[in-house]
Amino acid sequence: MSESSRQRLLDDAEVYALHATTDAERRDIEAERTRVDDTARAQFDILVSEIHETLALAVAVDATPAPDRLRQVVLDRVASSDQEPTVRELPPNVTPLHRHRQPRSKSWRYSMVSAAAAVIVAVGGVVVVTQTMGNDPQPSQADQIVAAPDARRATAEFPGGGSATVSYSLSQNAVVVTLDGVSQPPPGRAYQMWFVDGSPRSAGVMTDEQITSESGTVVDGLGASTNFAFSLEPAGGSAQPTEVLTMLTLGA
Numbered sequence: 001m002s003e004s005s006r007q008r009l010l011d012d013a014e015v016y017a018l019h020a021t022t023d024a025e026r027r028d029i030e031a032e033r034t035r036v037d038d039t040a041r042a043q044f045d046i047l048v049s050e051i052h053e054t055l056a057l058a059v060a061v062d063a064t065p066a067p068d069r070l071r072q073v074v075l076d077r078v079a080s081s082d083q084e085p086t087v088r089e090l091p092p093n094v095t096p097l098h099r100h101r102q103p104r105s106k107s108w109r110y111s112m113v114s115a116a117a118a119v120i121v122a123v124g125g126v127v128v129v130t131q132t133m134g135n136d137p138q139p140s141q142a143d144q145i146v147a148a149p150d151a152r153r154a155t156a157e158f159p160g161g162g163s164a165t166v167s168y169s170l171s172q173n174a175v176v177v178t179l180d181g182v183s184q185p186p187p188g189r190a191y192q193m194w195f196v197d198g199s200p201r202s203a204g205v206m207t208d209e210q211i212t213s214e215s216g217t218v219v220d221g222l223g224a225s226t227n228f229a230f231s232l233e234p235a236g237g238s239a240q241p242t243e244v245l246t247m248l249t250l251g252a
Contacts, residue, residue, distance in 0.1 A: 006040040013047035145172045154248040176216040192237045196227035205237040
């Protein structure tokens with residue numbers, strides 16, 4: 001299973017949970033779910049379940065009974081409606097919402113689930129709108145950094161294959177480091193991170209888990225750094241970099 005397939009499935013979780021797809025798109029998502037590994041499938045199912053639970057809780061908290069007259073009008077309309085199909089062929093100048101989506105960061109996922117959810121029910125011309133608020137926890141520190149108004153990102157190739165991406169925010173005074181396709185260091189060695197503004201300042205030694213982490217590693221203390229570097233050091237790190245592998249330029 002490729003990383004792009006896994007990420008594409010997770011990006012599809014929101015529109016799938018909200019039924020914001022055509023029948024064909026929904027079948028494609030379900031087929032993709034059967035092709036990914038067990039971990040990705042479980043992550044997808046958890047995301048869909050969390051969205052359903054959040055919306056259900058929001059509706060339960062703010063729900064109020066419909067006035068008797070409105071309820072009777074809706075029931076009468078249902079009884080007399082021809083029940084036309086709700087999915088119709090789209091005009092040639094309209095494309096489904098699903099096709100407009102681009103890969104999104106997790107911050108989008110948090111903001112969508114925790115934002116106000118508008119549930120619109122239309123029956124025979126009668127429209128009832130219920131607006132509720134979700135109760136999800138606040139985004140993680142990594143999500144806040146990536147979603148900050150002044151957030152920027154720099155990427156550089158790693159010697160031997162793979163790349164390093166640093167998302168950073170001056171207002172958050174922190175960076176999020178993500179490695180993609182980078183192999184583990186040789187035995188007895190470690191990757192060490194450095195803030196660079198004049199003399200290098202250690203940002204910590206990466207663990208094996210951080211090297212392969214998909215959510216990224218948060219490092220505080222960006223300060224006035226203009227570069228971020230990676231070096232190969234003895235296990236435990238060094239006071240100063242001895243073998244610099246790659247360096248990323250951090251714009252203002």
